Amino acid sequence: MKQYDVTIVGGGIIGLSIAWQLARRTNMSIALLDKGAGVGEGSTCASSAVCRYRYTKEMMLNLARDGISAYRDWKAFTGLPRPRAEFQQTGVLWMPGSDREWALREHERMRVHNIATEVLDDQQLGDRFPAFSQCTRVPDVATGEAHECRGGGLQLLELEGGYMDPVHAAEDLREACLSRGVDVRFSTRLTGVDVEGGRVVGVKLDDGGSLSTPLLINAAGPWCAEIFAAVGLQHPWDLVPTRIQILYLDRPEELQGHIPTSVDMESGIYFRTQNRGQQLVVGSTLEEDEREGVDNPDSFNLLPDDEFLQRVLHRLHHRLPALPYRGKLRGYCGLYTVNRNDVHPIVGPTAIEGFWVANGFSGHGFKLAPAIGSMVAQAIVGDTLEFDTEVSISNLAIDRSPIEIATKSVLA
Numbered sequence: 001m002k003q004y005d006v007t008i009v010g011g012g013i014i015g016l017s018i019a020w021q022l023a024r025r026t027n028m029s030i031a032l033l034d035k036g037a038g039v040g041e042g043s044t045c046a047s048s049a050v051c052r053y054r055y056t057k058e059m060m061l062n063l064a065r066d067g068i069s070a071y072r073d074w075k076a077f078t079g080l081p082r083p084r085a086e087f088q089q090t091g092v093l094w095m096p097g098s099d100r101e102w103a104l105r106e107h108e109r110m111r112v113h114n115i116a117t118e119v120l121d122d123q124q125l126g127d128r129f130p131a132f133s134q135c136t137r138v139p140d141v142a143t144g145e146a147h148e149c150r151g152g153g154l155q156l157l158e159l160e161g162g163y164m165d166p167v168h169a170a171e172d173l174r175e176a177c178l179s180r181g182v183d184v185r186f187s188t189r190l191t192g193v194d195v196e197g198g199r200v201v202g203v204k205l206d207d208g209g210s211l212s213t214p215l216l217i218n219a220a221g222p223w224c225a226e227i228f229a230a231v232g233l234q235h236p237w238d239l240v241p242t243r244i245q246i247l248y249l250d251r252p253e254e255l256q257g258h259i260p261t262s263v264d265m266e267s268g269i270y271f272r273t274q275n276r277g278q279q280l281v282v283g284s285t286l287e288e289d290e291r292e293g294v295d296n297p298d299s300f301n302l303l304p305d306d307e308f309l310q311r312v313l314h315r316l317h318h319r320l321p322a323l324p325y326r327g328k329l330r331g332y333c334g335l336y337t338v339n340r341n342d343v344h345p346i347v348g349p350t351a352i353e354g355f356w357v358a359n360g361f362s363g364h365g366f367k368l369a370p371a372i373g374s375m376v377a378q379a380i381v382g383d384t385l386e387f388d389t390e391v392s393i394s395n396l397a398i399d400r401s402p403i404e405i406a407t408k409s410v411l412a
Contacts, residue, residue, distance in 0.1 A: 046334020
């Protein structure tokens, strides 16, 4: 039976970030286990990986800032001479519709946190991003009926936001972890946890083997319930594997100029480019599109619904009116682990000694991952390093009260 100081279950961006943040500051022996055959087969591979700063809660804003700081200086953070992933600083454009006060208010709030933003009126929006409509009205997705567009809104532009390739980022973290001696095992499923006297002492694996470990971290994403059950820990959080649908299409030559990562708040969509700007990726920001729970995260519908594709495409045409009605519509589906209590994660130790959790990220996980890893590593080890967050892990504790939030969506 091999012995490890720490065992992490889940080899997505969260588990890998925790492993790397521990490995880069200690000589602890670390095992990272994932049931998938390779990097990024779970939620990470389907992530849109949008890196935006703006959150309702200051704590989440600070975590996003700290996570994005690592992505923006990825080579230094990972220590890799040639990392695969590269931060794409497209900017993040927030379009709140007819509410002219929102952008001004958020601009001031971002300034307090040293986050660079600008407020754009119709003229500035058109000059900066000529493909965009300045319309503040919501398109009619029920009938598809056209309306007379009207402008007059104010938009918020995060200058340093953007996105990363999520699988490349995860592959980089795997390489960094291996360079520091982390035992990364794919095609390895945890089947049991040995608990003696109220504390973790080891885990059982699907190949019949076992590991001795005093510290087990659940970063299993949509499969986190399996780990809770194996440990025998009940908790009050409703963590639901949730099917999320994504549309992507080739970018036609008619769409001229720069297209930033965009959040069309009134229409309820977000979109960004990918593949060197040659494609558009589009998803929903609406709470009603984040309610389709999945009973078995190993088996769910990977193809988006035609109704969803048409609805999202109609909204995209409204925002990018030069987008022609031609080309092939494609899409895919992934899983969020939605915390239906408050769409915020639970992170840290539990009532069972040696059992820690990092679950329920509700679509926020990618951008937060380096900061979450820092948060966990600091709590376990105590040391602080460059790229560490100052946000206390107690803010996301498993025994906290639900966070009060106006809307339980990915924009929380």
